[in-house]
Amino acid sequence: MILGIDIGGTSVKCGVVSHEGEISHIRTFNTRGWVESIGFVESLRLEIGNYIKDFPGIKGVGMGYPGLLSSDRKRVLLMANIPSVVDAPVVEILNSSYPGIVFRIENDAKCAALGEHYFGENKGIDNYLMVTLGTGVGGGLIINKKLFIGGKGNATEVGHILTSNGKTLERNVGISHLIKFAAEKLENYKGKTLLKGKDITPKVISECAEQGDELSKEIFRHVGFYLGEVMVGVVRTVDVDNILLGGGISGAFDFIVPEMRRKMEEHLPKYYTEDLHVAKAQLGNDAGLLGAAGLIIEGL
Amino acid sequence: MILGIDIGGTSVKCGVVSHEGEISHIRTFNTRGWVESIGFVESLRLEIGNYIKDFPGIKGVGMGYPGLLSSDRKRVLLMANIPSVVDAPVVEILNSSYPGIVFRIENDAKCAALGEHYFGENKGIDNYLMVTLGTGVGGGLIINKKLFIGGKGNATEVGHILTSNGKTLERNVGISHLIKFAAEKLENYKGKTLLKGKDITPKVISECAEQGDELSKEIFRHVGFYLGEVMVGVVRTVDVDNILLGGGISGAFDFIVPEMRRKMEEHLPKYYTEDLHVAKAQLGNDAGLLGAAGLIIEGL
Numbered sequence: 001m002i003l004g005i006d007i008g009g010t011s012v013k014c015g016v017v018s019h020e021g022e023i024s025h026i027r028t029f030n031t032r033g034w035v036e037s038i039g040f041v042e043s044l045r046l047e048i049g050n051y052i053k054d055f056p057g058i059k060g061v062g063m064g065y066p067g068l069l070s071s072d073r074k075r076v077l078l079m080a081n082i083p084s085v086v087d088a089p090v091v092e093i094l095n096s097s098y099p100g101i102v103f104r105i106e107n108d109a110k111c112a113a114l115g116e117h118y119f120g121e122n123k124g125i126d127n128y129l130m131v132t133l134g135t136g137v138g139g140g141l142i143i144n145k146k147l148f149i150g151g152k153g154n155a156t157e158v159g160h161i162l163t164s165n166g167k168t169l170e171r172n173v174g175i176s177h178l179i180k181f182a183a184e185k186l187e188n189y190k191g192k193t194l195l196k197g198k199d200i201t202p203k204v205i206s207e208c209a210e211q212g213d214e215l216s217k218e219i220f221r222h223v224g225f226y227l228g229e230v231m232v233g234v235v236r237t238v239d240v241d242n243i244l245l246g247g248g249i250s251g252a253f254d255f256i257v258p259e260m261r262r263k264m265e266e267h268l269p270k271y272y273t274e275d276l277h278v279a280k281a282q283l284g285n286d287a288g289l290l291g292a293a294g295l296i297i298e299g300l
Numbered sequence: 301m302i303l304g305i306d307i308g309g310t311s312v313k314c315g316v317v318s319h320e321g322e323i324s325h326i327r328t329f330n331t332r333g334w335v336e337s338i339g340f341v342e343s344l345r346l347e348i349g350n351y352i353k354d355f356p357g358i359k360g361v362g363m364g365y366p367g368l369l370s371s372d373r374k375r376v377l378l379m380a381n382i383p384s385v386v387d388a389p390v391v392e393i394l395n396s397s398y399p400g401i402v403f404r405i406e407n408d409a410k411c412a413a414l415g416e417h418y419f420g421e422n423k424g425i426d427n428y429l430m431v432t433l434g435t436g437v438g439g440g441l442i443i444n445k446k447l448f449i450g451g452k453g454n455a456t457e458v459g460h461i462l463t464s465n466g467k468t469l470e471r472n473v474g475i476s477h478l479i480k481f482a483a484e485k486l487e488n489y490k491g492k493t494l495l496k497g498k499d500i501t502p503k504v505i506s507e508c509a510e511q512g513d514e515l516s517k518e519i520f521r522h523v524g525f526y527l528g529e530v531m532v533g534v535v536r537t538v539d540v541d542n543i544l545l546g547g548g549i550s551g552a553f554d555f556i557v558p559e560m561r562r563k564m565e566e567h568l569p570k571y572y573t574e575d576l577h578v579a580k581a582q583l584g585n586d587a588g589l590l591g592a593a594g595l596i597i598e599g600l
Contacts, residue, residue: 068571077571078569078571126451127450127451127452128451143450143451144451149539150427150443150537150538150539150540151426151427151428151443151444151538151539151540151541151542152427152539152540152541153539154539154571155537155538155539156536156537157536157537157539158536158537160536161532161533161536161537162464162529162532162533162567164462164464164466166464229462230533232461232462233461233462233530233533233534233537234533234537236456236457236458236460236461237450237455237456237457237458237461237533237534237537237538238450238451238455238537238538239449239450239451239452239453239454239455239457240450240451240452241451241452242451267462269378271368271377271378271454
């Protein structure tokens with residue numbers, strides 16, 4: 001029995017995970033609440049204690065963090081959302097509180113890629129890049145069935161790669177930036193859009209796109225355009241032709257992929273694109289939690 | 301005793317390499333001459349035969365090709381300069397002609413990175429990217445002391461990554477493009493440059509830069525600017541902070557690196573740049589040949 005914890009800037013999701021990838025006893029917490037009460041690390045430590053008390057079969061705890069990690073996977077080096085975790089000896093603190101339990105940490109987007117690797121329908125694929133399109137934009141790369149973490153441990157930070165407009169991918173297509181882009185475009189459309197008057201979220205834009213709304217479709221073409229641009233460089237650098245898209249925006253998969261492919265085919269020779277396979281990640285919001293649990297399963 | 305062969309679009313350089321990395325009995329051939337006489341592969345086959353006859357101690361032949369290779373390293377998939385080699389079963393042909401001898405092929409820029417790894421002063425470094433700045437611009441990545449070839453075998457094609465002006469790195473800084481850039485700039489400078497009237501080569505520009513010529517320095521800043529831009533994405537993707545520069549333009553190292561660093565520091569957080577180490581490759585023109593030989597040494 002494993003405890004998986006998916007840590008995000010908004011919420012922390014915990015769940016007991018079986019070796020078959022079934023999640024149960026999910027508890028969700030407000031990240032800010034943890035930070036502003038007794039502190040994030042102490043809140044995390046206590047909640048892990050609650051789980052261990054309630055489920056004595058827990059042998060290990062895997063955690064995904066939205067930030068850069070030390071190459072020895074003992075601490076977080078850079079994390080905008082929860083600064084108090086940075087440089088805290090998280091694994092050491094937990095080890096000394098709960099001896100006998102294995103603790104492992106990994107970057108959240110890499111956890112999502114691992115989740116698909118361990119439990120998704122794509123687990124047979126040796127090599128793929130998973131891109132998580134959400135508030136943040138992250139990447140996880142599986143090479144020869146193993147997670148690629150690069151030289152210093154924080155590879156595939158695809159959301160922070162520059163695009164042709166001088167902004168990073170995340171600043172173009174991360175959810176808050178995308179909503180801002182939609183709001184700006186809305187003015188140009190002078191009301192000829194189903195988005196008018198609506199509270200714009202990725203889900204709403206996706207629904208309107210499905211009803212044929214031109215602006216909504218343009219918003220996702222914008223995602224595909226910049227995602228495709230960044231993929232040109234990433235594919236040239238790591239040479240994979242399987243790409244999985246996950247995260248909050250990936251629901252609009254069918255509206256994003258054609259432009260993404262077009263951009264990649266424009267700038268890459270056939271070698272890279274003739275077998276290019278872009279698929280929707282299978283595990284949805286559970287990928288990160290399952291991948292975090294998978295860190296432990298792999299070690300047992 | 302090993303035969304190393306560095307294949308380029310202009311020339312083919314062969315040499316006998318000792319296990320200590322000493323090169324002897326170098327023979328250089330014109331690539332076009334080989335292509336236009338009995339064909340490239342047959343010329344290569346015969347010359348390898350000459351070496352084996354002259355040096356019966358040769359146990360293996362390592363070759364570097366300027367192109368994309370099959371993941372099993374048996375054939376060339378894409379090579380602009382010598383199309384007749386594409387899809388020819390090179391390794392198979394050589395194996396059946398010379399049984400008992402080991403043949404291995406690798407991409408030329410990856411050979412150069414391996415050469416530095418086996419024989420350069422940087423052989424102690426676990427992780428680095430080597431960028432070859434020449435007619436073409438290539439990359440070779442060493443991760444955990446091993447060559448990283450990516451999912452399908454042709455990773456780190458850094459010369460073909462897009463820059464902010466919409467052109468690839470190679471189209472900005474590859475030697476022929478750089479000379480063209482210099483010629484265009486020369487008109488703007490209206491004669492106030494030491495380059496005026498000279499036959500412009502990287503060496504000449506480098507010499508003029510050393511004499512303080514502003515245009516020459518600007519040309520290398522141009523190299524550093526676009527190299528730095530591409531490095532931002534590559535470093536985000538593979539997370540190394542050791543970069544070696546080799547190839548024909550790397551003689552102007554001191555004029556290229558400041559702008560390259562500036563660009564990287566502009567777009568990367570301290571995590572990536574605070575220990576950034578950019579060094580000049582040590583083996584010069586021999587890196588490719590030595591790396592090709594190293595393919596065999598590693599296998600023996």
